[in-house]
Amino acid sequence: MNEEPLVNPEVVGMVGDWKGYVEAKLGFRNHWYPVRFSKELGEGQLEVVQLLGEKLLIKRIEGKVYAMRDRCLHRGVPLSRKPDCYTKDTITCWYHGYTYRFQTGELVNILAVPDSRLIGRRKIVTYPVEEAQGLIFVFLGDEDQVHPLKNDVPPGFLDENRMVLGKHRVVNSNWRLGAENGFDALHIFIHKDTTLRHYRTFNFPIGHTPKPGAVQLVEDADGPKGVMDDFAQHDAVWDGVIDGEVVVSGPRSEKVSGTSASVGTSVWLPGVLMVESFPTVGLTQYEWYVPLDESTHLYVQTIGKPVESEADRITFANDFEAIWKPHGLDGFNGDDIWAREVTEPFYADDFGWVDEMLCEPDETILQWRRLASRHGRGIQQKSDLR
Amino acid sequence: MNEEPLVNPEVVGMVGDWKGYVEAKLGFRNHWYPVRFSKELGEGQLEVVQLLGEKLLIKRIEGKVYAMRDRCLHRGVPLSRKPDCYTKDTITCWYHGYTYRFQTGELVNILAVPDSRLIGRRKIVTYPVEEAQGLIFVFLGDEDQVHPLKNDVPPGFLDENRMVLGKHRVVNSNWRLGAENGFDALHIFIHKDTTLRHYRTFNFPIGHTPKPGAVQLVEDADGPKGVMDDFAQHDAVWDGVIDGEVVVSGPRSEKVSGTSASVGTSVWLPGVLMVESFPTVGLTQYEWYVPLDESTHLYVQTIGKPVESEADRITFANDFEAIWKPHGLDGFNGDDIWAREVTEPFYADDFGWVDEMLCEPDETILQWRRLASRHGRGIQQKSDLR
Amino acid sequence: MNEEPLVNPEVVGMVGDWKGYVEAKLGFRNHWYPVRFSKELGEGQLEVVQLLGEKLLIKRIEGKVYAMRDRCLHRGVPLSRKPDCYTKDTITCWYHGYTYRFQTGELVNILAVPDSRLIGRRKIVTYPVEEAQGLIFVFLGDEDQVHPLKNDVPPGFLDENRMVLGKHRVVNSNWRLGAENGFDALHIFIHKDTTLRHYRTFNFPIGHTPKPGAVQLVEDADGPKGVMDDFAQHDAVWDGVIDGEVVVSGPRSEKVSGTSASVGTSVWLPGVLMVESFPTVGLTQYEWYVPLDESTHLYVQTIGKPVESEADRITFANDFEAIWKPHGLDGFNGDDIWAREVTEPFYADDFGWVDEMLCEPDETILQWRRLASRHGRGIQQKSDLR
Known part of the structure; x- marks a missing residue:
């Protein structure tokens, strides 16, 4: 059950000035983490990585790497189970055709429901990506917290x-x-x-x-x-x-x-x-x-x-x-x-x-x-x- | 621990007019379900099937199929672990001899304690069975709810x-x-x-x-x-x-x-x-x-x-x-x-x-x-x- | 989570005069239990045994067998993962050098921190051991309860x-x-x-x-x-x-x-x-x-x-x-x-x-x-x- 706390509250109550560290069992959010070496992701290549408990898709498009949650908004399935990339900067869910743009996370179409009011109004989670010293870094956190x-x-x-x-x-x-x-x-x-x-x-x-x-x-x-x-x-x-x-x-x-x-x-x-x-x-x-x-x-x-x-x-x-x-x-x-x-x-x-x-x-x-x-x-x- | 609820109560509280569906994680009770094809169960044959979380024994006796809980009343062991069928319409628990009649579930004897007052007074759970269109259907529910x-x-x-x-x-x-x-x-x-x-x-x-x-x-x-x-x-x-x-x-x-x-x-x-x-x-x-x-x-x-x-x-x-x-x-x-x-x-x-x-x-x-x-x-x- | 009770409290509340037995899912503490045959533990030999959920080290030293908790006080690692026995009656933790004496459990040294104030002041749990009729018995319990x-x-x-x-x-x-x-x-x-x-x-x-x-x-x-x-x-x-x-x-x-x-x-x-x-x-x-x-x-x-x-x-x-x-x-x-x-x-x-x-x-x-x-x-x- 998800209501079971991540960290035992009895323990959290027993530590003093490093309580936040004990609570950070899944890591500290709003920080940059390396997920792969740059050379591991060629142009157009798609990989699944995990970070702080989240499954992410990373893809290199025209040289730049993007990161997106690997879970369709619709029924929660992993997009990576059968990646349908009909255009270079989108991925389409294999199940019902929900289509997302890597750069923004925007739901750009639902192939089987082209007039759905959701289109253009919903976004899948995306995270900032930078490359440095041969490593691909992902900022795992909230948009307004990027450092x-x-x-x-x-x-x-x-x-x-x-x-x-x-x-x-x-x-x-x-x-x-x-x-x-x-x-x-x-x-x-x-x-x-x-x-x-x-x-x-x-x-x-x-x-x-x-x-x-x-x-x-x-x-x-x-x-x-x-x-x-x-x-x-x-x-x-x-x-x-x-x-x-x-x-x-x-x-x-x-x-x-x-x-x-x-x-x-x-x-x-x-x-x-x-x-x-x-x-x-x-x-x-x-x-x-x-x-x-x-x-x-x-x-x-x-x-x-x-x-x-x-x-x-x-x-x-x-x-x-x-x-x-x-x-x-x-x-x-x-x-x-x-x-x-x-x-x-x-x-x-x-x-x-x-x-x-x-x-x-x-x-x-x-x-x-x-x-x-x-x-x-x-x-x-x-x-x-x- | 069994007191953990089957379905997260927080979730049940969030859905409106289909709450019962969310609660039915183990299925709807008091309905008919197919468990095997008729041709899979020959005369006198015994099989173990599962249904809505329960383990059942099904047996064909003189053409008719019966279904009984596969768990001895005494110490809870599966009767199927070593099925002792001394007569065609009974099964005897291999552990201490508790003997049940398939047609009624009645405890007809305890072989090692033939004068126990439990005999004739206790029943193991049985469920109605029907065959139709080559399928064996079991009614998983309560006696007074059979439709x-x-x-x-x-x-x-x-x-x-x-x-x-x-x-x-x-x-x-x-x-x-x-x-x-x-x-x-x-x-x-x-x-x-x-x-x-x-x-x-x-x-x-x-x-x-x-x-x-x-x-x-x-x-x-x-x-x-x-x-x-x-x-x-x-x-x-x-x-x-x-x-x-x-x-x-x-x-x-x-x-x-x-x-x-x-x-x-x-x-x-x-x-x-x-x-x-x-x-x-x-x-x-x-x-x-x-x-x-x-x-x-x-x-x-x-x-x-x-x-x-x-x-x-x-x-x-x-x-x-x-x-x-x-x-x-x-x-x-x-x-x-x-x-x-x-x-x-x-x-x-x-x-x-x-x-x-x-x-x-x-x-x-x-x-x-x-x-x-x-x-x-x-x-x-x-x-x-x- | 450890706060989940060992035995379902609902069940404990339902049994009458044998409540303690239902609670003793991990066994009764403060009793003697056989863990091995004497012939299985030669002079100087070290073995890991389990007893009432605890992992123990047993070692025979000059004929007599001693039992000690197999978990370093420092960071909780099993001493047995890579047993460093530099002297016949001590064991040194492979990770940071915490060293314990088998006979008493005393922390006799921390090899890398020879002047730590913990030395001589801390003890790892040890249990009394007796051999009889070819069996090694361990008293799993508290010092003041030995029978x-x-x-x-x-x-x-x-x-x-x-x-x-x-x-x-x-x-x-x-x-x-x-x-x-x-x-x-x-x-x-x-x-x-x-x-x-x-x-x-x-x-x-x-x-x-x-x-x-x-x-x-x-x-x-x-x-x-x-x-x-x-x-x-x-x-x-x-x-x-x-x-x-x-x-x-x-x-x-x-x-x-x-x-x-x-x-x-x-x-x-x-x-x-x-x-x-x-x-x-x-x-x-x-x-x-x-x-x-x-x-x-x-x-x-x-x-x-x-x-x-x-x-x-x-x-x-x-x-x-x-x-x-x-x-x-x-x-x-x-x-x-x-x-x-x-x-x-x-x-x-x-x-x-x-x-x-x-x-x-x-x-x-x-x-x-x-x-x-x-x-x-x-x-x-x-x-x-x-």
């Missing part, structure tokens, strides 16, 4: 000379467990066997905790909102001790002598992580945890590099395929994926948000939850899906 | 010289989406590629809408209740136009010149469609959308033809196998089946009934919803399943 | 010279349907074709009902609580009659002439059955219906025999493998298993407890339900799982 894309991506991501490569996959956990896993300074413990260490120019500790001043909030009125955690101001722990004995140590490559001190991690609304100098010095990893529904998210993983020449581009593309994709996005982040998926059951009924037992360094995660609650532009509700 | 079968089938269906052939299959949608798909004059749009057109003696438009007077309600006190839609009084649309261009046209066979004007469609309680002159002139299609549970129905598809002689019967049987079954019941109606199944999710949480956006010709569907609400003899509830 | 194991097993089970052999498997029904199936004197009807009859020294009737005085309650303050049913004081029914004809008779072996008169059956809290002189004279079957969750139980089947010598032990072990396991635990009890599984749906929404129609001999089952309601030491709730 510039630059306010929903990490600082510098849109820089002109930045080349961005990546991949995406579906992860079976709520999007917030993705964001927290990525931003979490402690979870490096699960990466202690990563093959990526052979390709890095610095070493991993088994943990590190922020010293005062390491964490900084970014809340400028006209800009992205995020929490930055500077690893240079962390205390690293290299050895794990139980009952007085060292039982485990952070992996060190013989080829390198530095530490991870130069890396900074930050998380931004509506759920995107920036890891500087990662997976190696000179690169920056940007990754999105895009809410698909309550229990899955699209993990959009990208690596960016400033490039000056075509030779730079070719070198980066080669390194990406040979090293950073297999050892970073697949290998290193593969551990993150299963960690999120096994965390999901504890939070699925919402009680995890009050039953968890955070420790001191998790304060950075609490900062993120509070900031998201303050600046999220809207909370997607079940009623938004209807 | 004649003729009031629950389309007019003429029981005519003596009518030969009826058909098939049935399970469709994954609520029964009402079946009934509305069948009766819907507009949905012909999905049949524009049907192979059936090669065997018809008239053509399909892409749509047609009723002119005033086309729709007629039948509500005689002692007779079937239904809505008739006379296609002869429809305006046909042959061409679909978008932005001033014809983009699609109704299929026309070169072999024929007529239109579908002679066809009339009607829908009758408790959910049966009659399509005259279909799949071709001289035949009539009758089809039932029998509620199995909230989200599935048995689609009982039949074609009837008046026959005068054994030669007529053989010809019709041959044509049925060679043409009408493959191109009509399988091909043409196969499109209807997937249409219903992809419509199901929108209505599954009941909000579809208020979120849909009907157009003018859908008035005929509203007539059906209102008529069903007025004349349905009862609404099957979750408590009826206990 | 001696001897009060939770049938009288005599712990006798020193008793040799116990057995097996276990998961059954897809609530644990109470297991207990009632086992204790139910009438259900012998389903065993009428058992191959076990060829190995028994007495015969099966098709049913038997207790005479006055057959049933005896055992409720001593310091001892197990149970209901005993003495089959010697039963009226046996050998022939099943329908409409005056004998239609089925209890199986009799030509090799034996006695009846089952010497057998007594009893059921004990928290859900364990003792069947004397079964599967044959000289043996006793003990079987547990251990709640795993609402709809499954672990069926722990054992047969005990007093042994005096090594020769006795070898003979019993051989007979167990050759006869009693295949024909008794697998064959005879295999019928019990499917009976429970097909009974489950009727009780799954709790209404079965009020919709069932018991007969006179089922009074012994009602005695059990009332006794369990009086003496169960606690009812496992959904909130206990958090």
Whole structure:
């Protein structure tokens, strides 16, 4: 039954200054989210994507991408079940001929009822679309709430000379467990066997905790909102001790002598992580945890590099395929994926948000939850899906 | 939990004069429904069928078919799990020996407790059964509500010289989406590629809408209740136009010149469609959308033809196998089946009934919803399943 | 949502003096339950078991078995997903290094945050463990409620010279349907074709009902609580009659002439059955219906025999493998298993407890339900799982 609340009200009543975050089980509305890479949608191509619980059609028409709800106004069927595109900028419902224009959502005809008074007076939901850095972004929200894309991506991501490569996959956990896993300074413990260490120019500790001043909030009125955690101001722990004995140590490559001190991690609304100098010095990893529904998210993983020449581009593309994709996005982040998926059951009924037992360094995660609650532009509700 | 209502009360409160129809998610109680073809149940044979959420046993004993709830009174187990029929007109529960007579439902013995005071004093639920035109009909309802079968089938269906052939299959949608798909004059749009057109003696438009007077309600006190839609009084649309261009046209066979004007469609309680002159002139299609549970129905598809002689019967049987079954019941109606199944999710949480956006010709569907609400003899509830 | 009650309150309100039993859908808390055979857990071995809806880790350390909740305090992940046991008596969470001592549950370190104030101040839930007669028993309950194991097993089970052999498997029904199936004197009807009859020294009737005085309650303050049913004081029914004809008779072996008169059956809290002189004279079957969750139980089947010598032990072990396991635990009890599984749906929404129609001999089952309601030491709730 739809009247069952999206989030357990008992739990919502128990959290304090990050209530909005707990309520945002389906994500924050009125933000920009990447849904596909630009190269995945050729001219005239139609795809179905999911976003904050909504099914959308995206289509590229004369170069520009449009997004429309994939559900006919008439009887609620998915237009994509048998897409009838009789003209390049319309789609006609296979069931009774309701015809919509991609650019506006306008009901331009009902083929079998050409004189219906509905024609020209009804619209299907459409959303703004922008392309940047090789990604297709959709603004999932209300017309009067549209903000510039630059306010929903990490600082510098849109820089002109930045080349961005990546991949995406579906992860079976709520999007917030993705964001927290990525931003979490402690979870490096699960990466202690990563093959990526052979390709890095610095070493991993088994943990590190922020010293005062390491964490900084970014809340400028006209800009992205995020929490930055500077690893240079962390205390690293290299050895794990139980009952007085060292039982485990952070992996060190013989080829390198530095530490991870130069890396900074930050998380931004509506759920995107920036890891500087990662997976190696000179690169920056940007990754999105895009809410698909309550229990899955699209993990959009990208690596960016400033490039000056075509030779730079070719070198980066080669390194990406040979090293950073297999050892970073697949290998290193593969551990993150299963960690999120096994965390999901504890939070699925919402009680995890009050039953968890955070420790001191998790304060950075609490900062993120509070900031998201303050600046999220809207909370997607079940009623938004209807 | 069973206290969760069958239909969302918020939705029930929002619909007006067809509230009963929205409530009848499990079907209308106190009506006759076909469950199998007669030839599927030989003498002494036992089958399990489902109807309006209830599991029933049907058995043919000395030619006559009986129907009994497939759930022992004692501990609620299905008798069919291991049917112990020690005499031809009883079934004994495999678990503790509770023994019921098919004709009456009476608990005639408990084999292991032959002196129990329950014996002869308790009854399992049984339902009246009738056979007609090769179908086994069960009256799913209360003893004091039994009406004649003729009031629950389309007019003429029981005519003596009518030969009826058909098939049935399970469709994954609520029964009402079946009934509305069948009766819907507009949905012909999905049949524009049907192979059936090669065997018809008239053509399909892409749509047609009723002119005033086309729709007629039948509500005689002692007779079937239904809505008739006379296609002869429809305006046909042959061409679909978008932005001033014809983009699609109704299929026309070169072999024929007529239109579908002679066809009339009607829908009758408790959910049966009659399509005259279909799949071709001289035949009539009758089809039932029998509620199995909230989200599935048995689609009982039949074609009837008046026959005068054994030669007529053989010809019709041959044509049925060679043409009408493959191109009509399988091909043409196969499109209807997937249409219903992809419509199901929108209505599954009941909000579809208020979120849909009907157009003018859908008035005929509203007539059906209102008529069903007025004349349905009862609404099957979750408590009826206990 | 977790606020949905474990048991339908409408049903709880309808039952009288065995309300506690209806509420104990997840089992009775504060009792001892077998989870594995001792031989299944070698030195240093770690296993995951389920009990009353909780996931537990059990580990054998220097001979002794310990039980701990398999869920990290920090973010709720299962420790077993990737068990990091750096020392023999601790386990470290793979995600962030929270480290617990098996003997006490104490959080002894957080590897990545060695100076956290949580260390030494938090505990994960642990449960007392005892081994007896080759079984590992866990006390699932609160520290201040621990009772001696001897009060939770049938009288005599712990006798020193008793040799116990057995097996276990998961059954897809609530644990109470297991207990009632086992204790139910009438259900012998389903065993009428058992191959076990060829190995028994007495015969099966098709049913038997207790005479006055057959049933005896055992409720001593310091001892197990149970209901005993003495089959010697039963009226046996050998022939099943329908409409005056004998239609089925209890199986009799030509090799034996006695009846089952010497057998007594009893059921004990928290859900364990003792069947004397079964599967044959000289043996006793003990079987547990251990709640795993609402709809499954672990069926722990054992047969005990007093042994005096090594020769006795070898003979019993051989007979167990050759006869009693295949024909008794697998064959005879295999019928019990499917009976429970097909009974489950009727009780799954709790209404079965009020919709069932018991007969006179089922009074012994009602005695059990009332006794369990009086003496169960606690009812496992959904909130206990958090």
